[in-house]
Structures are given as C-alpha cells and as structure tokens.
Amino acid sequence: MNTPINSPAHTTPADASTHEEAKQILAEQAEDALMAKLRISQSYADAIVGVKKPLLTVAVRKPNKNEFFRVHPSHFLDCCLIEDKTERENFFVLPEVVPIVSSFVEGVRLHFCVTRQDVVFLWPVKLPREDRRGDAWRKSAADCASLAQDRWVRITADMNLGAYQPYVAMADLGDPKWPEESWSKVFQLATRDRMIESEQHPLIRRLLGQE
Structure with a gap:
C-alpha cells in the first residue's frame, strides 16, 4: 500500500x-x-x-551688497575714525589725538543698523570734505542711510556711476527688530578694543613709523 x-x-x-x-x-x-x-x-x-540671544559683538563696517538693512532714525554719532587697511579694522580716535595723525583720520557719521537676519552693526558714513574729494560717494552713502530709515534697502558700489546705488525691497519685510540693548550699550560693544586714546597706541606708532 x-x-x-x-x-x-x-x-x-x-x-x-x-x-x-x-x-x-x-x-x-x-x-x-x-x-x-x-x-x-x-x-x-x-x-x-x-x-534669549545676548548681543556680544557689534561690527563697524559698510553694509554688505547682498543684505537688506535698516538705519535707526535717531541713534547716530559724528566722530573720527582711522581705518587700519592692513588689519581691515576701524578704530575710534579721541579729538585730542586727531591732530597727531590728521592725514589718516576720517570724520564719519556712525549709523546704528540692523539687517533682516537681526545682525546689528554700525555703519561709518564719511562726512563731506572741504576739498570735495570723493563727494559723490559720500553724498550717495548719506542718501542711502537716510532712505534706509524708512525702508529695507541694500546698496552696491556702482563704479560706472561713481556712487552707491540703493535697491529698495519690493515686498513688505515688516518692521526692523532692534536689540533690547540700549544705544549706549551697542556703542560700548562697538568701541571695545577699538579706542585710540593717546599717541602711544600701537596703530598710531606704526603709522608714524615709530615701530
């Protein structure tokens, strides 16, 4: 089976x-x-x-050509700067030190600025000179700063025009977000380690050939 x-x-x-x-x-x-x-x-x-993100550093610089920014309408200061072209850094100079290095000093209006990314910086716009040298650049920068008090603006250096060209944001980008820190505090952060208070400052000594 x-x-x-x-x-x-x-x-x-x-x-x-x-x-x-x-x-x-x-x-x-x-x-x-x-x-x-x-x-x-x-x-x-x-x-x-x-x-909360505390404000620890404030740069002293021109606006970058790709960033939209605003200028505070009431916080600014007319002062003197020396641009260290070697280190690409700006230094504040006390009035009593200016005569020692007058040929290196620029009078500027320091504007309180903030970008769309909430980056705070101070923009030193050069004041007009008596000899009117570079007048178009200085005037156009001042005009751009004035425009940025009410609108979001970015600027570029137009070499053909010989001046700064502003571009206004087409969309409504809202109000700028200014930091909680006071204008005085912002200025203190910007000037930290950038003050020239005497002719013994290393930059002054270097410019005068003393070291």
Whole structure:
C-alpha cells in the first residue's frame, strides 16, 4: 500500500495580501518606535522659544551688497575714525589725538543698523570734505542711510556711476527688530578694543613709523 505524499500548501492571493499587510504593520510599528525615541516634549519646545540671544559683538563696517538693512532714525554719532587697511579694522580716535595723525583720520557719521537676519552693526558714513574729494560717494552713502530709515534697502558700489546705488525691497519685510540693548550699550560693544586714546597706541606708532 502506497503512502500518500503531502504536497506543499498552495498560497492563495488572499494569503499573499495578508502577508504584505503584516510586513507593512511591522514596518510602521518600527517607525513609530523610532519616532517615540526622538520625540521631544512640548515643555522642551517652549523652553527653546524662551531662549534669549545676548548681543556680544557689534561690527563697524559698510553694509554688505547682498543684505537688506535698516538705519535707526535717531541713534547716530559724528566722530573720527582711522581705518587700519592692513588689519581691515576701524578704530575710534579721541579729538585730542586727531591732530597727531590728521592725514589718516576720517570724520564719519556712525549709523546704528540692523539687517533682516537681526545682525546689528554700525555703519561709518564719511562726512563731506572741504576739498570735495570723493563727494559723490559720500553724498550717495548719506542718501542711502537716510532712505534706509524708512525702508529695507541694500546698496552696491556702482563704479560706472561713481556712487552707491540703493535697491529698495519690493515686498513688505515688516518692521526692523532692534536689540533690547540700549544705544549706549551697542556703542560700548562697538568701541571695545577699538579706542585710540593717546599717541602711544600701537596703530598710531606704526603709522608714524615709530615701530
């Protein structure tokens, strides 16, 4: 008597569908487990929102050609600067030191500025000279600063025009976000390590050939 041989079970389309659904459920459960590991609580998100970024550094520079910025309408200062072209740094000079290095000193109006990215900087716009040298550059810079008091502006140096060319933002970019720090505090940060108070300052000695 022959013993019957059991043949493999035949897989129906319904069984295949059930198998695929089971695999999908396992994948989704694994994904949910990973998300559960990474998910942060709402209290953490609230804490991040409440973080305050203190203002620690304020640059003294021209606006970059690709950044839109605003100028504060009432915070500015007329003062004297020396540009250290070697180090590409600006130094503030006390009036009593100016006569010693007058040929290196520029009178500027220092404007309080902020960019769309909330970066604070001071823009030294050169004041007009008696000999009117570079007058178009100086006047156009002053005009751009005035325009930026009410509008978001970016500027470029147009060599063909021989002046700064302003571009006004077409969209409504909202109001500028000025820092909580006072104008006095902003100015202190800008002048830190950049004050020339005597002729013994290393930059003065270098300009006069004393070292």
